Amino acid sequence: MIRLTQTVQKGGCAAKVAATELQKILSQVQFPKSDENLLVDGGLFDDAAIYKINSDLAMVQTLDFFTPIVDTPRTFGAIAAANAVSDVYAMGGIPKTAMGILAFPLATMDSAVIVEVMQGACDLLSKTNVNLVGGHSIDDDSLKFGLSVTGYVHPQHIWSNTTAKVGDVLILTKALGTGTLTAGLKRGEYSESDIQPALQSMMKCNAVLDLLNTSQAAAIHSATDITGFGLAGHAMQIAKASAVTLYVHFQHLPIFDLAFTSLGKGFLTKAHRTNAAYARDSITVHSSISETEKLILFDPQTSGGLLLSVAADQAESILSSLRKRFHSADIIGKVIIAEPASVVVG
Numbered sequence: 001m002i003r004l005t006q007t008v009q010k011g012g013c014a015a016k017v018a019a020t021e022l023q024k025i026l027s028q029v030q031f032p033k034s035d036e037n038l039l040v041d042g043g044l045f046d047d048a049a050i051y052k053i054n055s056d057l058a059m060v061q062t063l064d065f066f067t068p069i070v071d072t073p074r075t076f077g078a079i080a081a082a083n084a085v086s087d088v089y090a091m092g093g094i095p096k097t098a099m100g101i102l103a104f105p106l107a108t109m110d111s112a113v114i115v116e117v118m119q120g121a122c123d124l125l126s127k128t129n130v131n132l133v134g135g136h137s138i139d140d141d142s143l144k145f146g147l148s149v150t151g152y153v154h155p156q157h158i159w160s161n162t163t164a165k166v167g168d169v170l171i172l173t174k175a176l177g178t179g180t181l182t183a184g185l186k187r188g189e190y191s192e193s194d195i196q197p198a199l200q201s202m203m204k205c206n207a208v209l210d211l212l213n214t215s216q217a218a219a220i221h222s223a224t225d226i227t228g229f230g231l232a233g234h235a236m237q238i239a240k241a242s243a244v245t246l247y248v249h250f251q252h253l254p255i256f257d258l259a260f261t262s263l264g265k266g267f268l269t270k271a272h273r274t275n276a277a278y279a280r281d282s283i284t285v286h287s288s289i290s291e292t293e294k295l296i297l298f299d300p301q302t303s304g305g306l307l308l309s310v311a312a313d314q315a316e317s318i319l320s321s322l323r324k325r326f327h328s329a330d331i332i333g334k335v336i337i338a339e340p341a342s343v344v345v346g
Contacts, residue, residue, distance in 0.1 A: 048060045089208065
């Protein structure tokens with residue numbers, strides 16, 4: 001059977017263009033002038049765009065696709081779908097429709113592979129009540145798959161990078177380490193059964209609103225999903241956009257059991273290095289944290305958890321509700337006054 005990870009150089013969110021390089025490129029582009037109904041664009045690296053329809057309704061739009069991160073086609077499809085719809089959840093929204101984005105090497109790969117990829121995605125979308133309404137495909141040298149997703153959110157209930165508040169508590173819903181574990185899988189050091197907890201995590205959607213009551217949902221001020229730029233990169237984006245500092249307790253981070261062993265064996269991606277470079281000037285890490293341990297902060301997550309900035313008086317209640325679905329969820333830190341905006345890991 002074909003091993004999908006052996007058909008590509010890099011997989012999952014680790015295949016993203018490095019953040020510093022992307023910023024350099026985008027800074028040279030003149031974007032169309034936005035109208036007043038565009039509430040959130042890509043300027044502050046939020047997870048999705050928000051366009052206001054009326055006073056009670058706004059549209060959430062996002063797009064995400066990547067190369068295979070696992071060997072089993074159906075698992076790859078499910079992970080790609082969960083990763084794409086996550087951007088809508090990270091904005092406080094509800095995803096409703098999706099369109100497929102497919103690049104497929106017709107000359108070298110059996111069409112049965114893409115049937116399995118698509119079925120994995122469809123099974124995932126069925127669980128989340130998201131409608132697959134079409135898509136686009138091309139014949140390409142390597143397999144790539146993802147979704148363009150549209151959802152909705154109330155304009156007053158958006159979770160943005162800009163709205164974290166001093167005094168908030170930080171909650172992370174999923175464990176870290178998918179980057180190094182899937183790097184080990186690609187090298188043949190691990191089987192999919194060896195890293196099954198990570199695969200199950202990546203196939204779990206970041207739907208949280210149905211777990212929360214009205215007051216708990218209102219207590220979530222800001223959110224992002226942790227993906228290709230790692231915990232440090234995505235936390236830094238919130239810190240800068242909200243003009244605050246995120247203080248992270250390293251010992252409270254949920255981390256997959258094999259992750260530190262995998263990092264210690266050198267199972268890394270290019271993104272570990274580029275993520276560290278991206279966050280270098282805005283992160284301070286306590287000297288007691290080893291160089292190997294530090295790598296988990298830059299580990300590129302695929303379909304990672306939500307990082308939530310929540311009102312302190314509701315944090316324990318929210319965490320208790322989240323753990324009904326997200327068993328690894330934990331309080332990992334707090335939001336403090338910026339001196340300047342940064343991430344501090346203690």
